[in-house]
Amino acid sequence: MLDRETLRKIRRIQIRTKVILESGIGGAYHAVFKGRGMEFAEVREYTPGDEVRTIDWNVTARMGAPFVKKFVEERDLTLLLLVDVSGSQEFGSRYLLKRDYAAELSAVLAFSAVANHDRVGAVLFSDRVERWIPPARGRDHALRIVRDVLAIQPAGRGTDLAEALRFAQRVLKRRSIVALLSDFQATGYERALGVLRRRHDVVALHLVDPREEELEAAGLMAFADPETGERFVADTGRADVRRALAVSGLAAARQTFKKTRVDALRLSTAESYERPLQGFFEARGRRR
Structure with missing residues (x-):
């Protein structure tokens, strides 16, 4: 039984997604992900x-x-959403939680697939595969994916992106579209990503919160990893420390995408994803 807050979020996402698809993203999806x-x-x-x-x-x-x-x-295409539901996705400084932002993106992608008569499935993961939703067609199925992204209570706290990528490789029997929705606060996934990229059309949607990019100068501050719980102290009064904390994870992810030749789009929870996502699809379509 879904709680009232989750039901409210689902309804809001349904309304917003309908408006966004009518604005052109659905057509951009069709153009960039072509049939056989x-x-x-x-x-x-x-x-x-x-x-x-x-x-x-x-x-x-x-x-x-x-x-x-x-x-x-x-067409006869399959879209597989790999959605990070780990502890770090519950972070939100002033805007949406990254989990809620991922749910909206999942809705836009899933309903774009449905509108183009494609199948859509999902792998929800933390440091393990939390839920496997096999690909199928239809709005009710797409809505189930959105509902599960919002409502799931993951057993794990950390992120094992490599395991999720290997799982996708095992369950996908034919070439598919794979969309990764994560903050990529993980390590050791480069090889698995490269293997998946060689067989499938992979895109990465890198979700970040503004506070993860712009730390304030507040002197000595205690930090805690949202996934491992490990605590450490850093001097945020030093500009070099602030920059290092803010960019280290982002830079590592960018380097991984570059090495594996995966097209990636960084999205901030403080901003609408509509225009960046459509531009990303259109730019990708022009290169093909």
């Missing part, structure tokens, strides 16, 4: 504006009038 090819649909009479190369000359000769072949895209 074109499938013959029918032959029909030529109309002005049809390309000459689509004329079926055999039928044209037989009928005494120009006819063209019509093709439709053969």
Whole structure:
């Protein structure tokens, strides 16, 4: 049974997602994630504006009038969402929790897939695979994914991204689209990411909170890792310490994406993802 707050979040996400998809992201998704090819649909009479190369000359000769072949895209695609639900996703300094932000992104991607008749599934992970939702079609299935991202109570606190990537490699039997939604506060996942990238179309959505990028000068401060619980003290009065704390994790993730040739988009919970995500898809589409 979902609590009232989770139900409220789901309803808000449904409304917001509908508006966002109508703004063009759904079309951008379709353009960047193409199907396996074109499938013959029918032959029909030529109309002005049809390309000459689509004329079926055999039928044209037989009928005494120009006819063209019509093709439709053969998609049959699968989108797999790998969603980080570890302890660090519960962080939110002034805006949305990273978990809530990931739920909204999951909704946009899942409903874009549904609108394009693609299957969508999800792996929710912490330091283990918390939940496996096999790919299927339909709005109800997409909504189930969003609900589970919001409502799951993970057994683990840490992040084992490598295990989630290896799990995806095992369960995906054919080439698929894999979207990683995480703050990438993990290590040791480069090899698993590279292996998955060689077989599948992988994109990374790197979720960050503003406080993780911009630390205030407040002298000696105690920090605690949200996943391991390990505590340490750092002098935030020093600019070099602030910079090191803020950028070390971000830089490591960027380097990993570069080495594995995974397209990545950094998204701040303080900002709307709508325009950056659409721009990311459009730029990616132009390179293909």
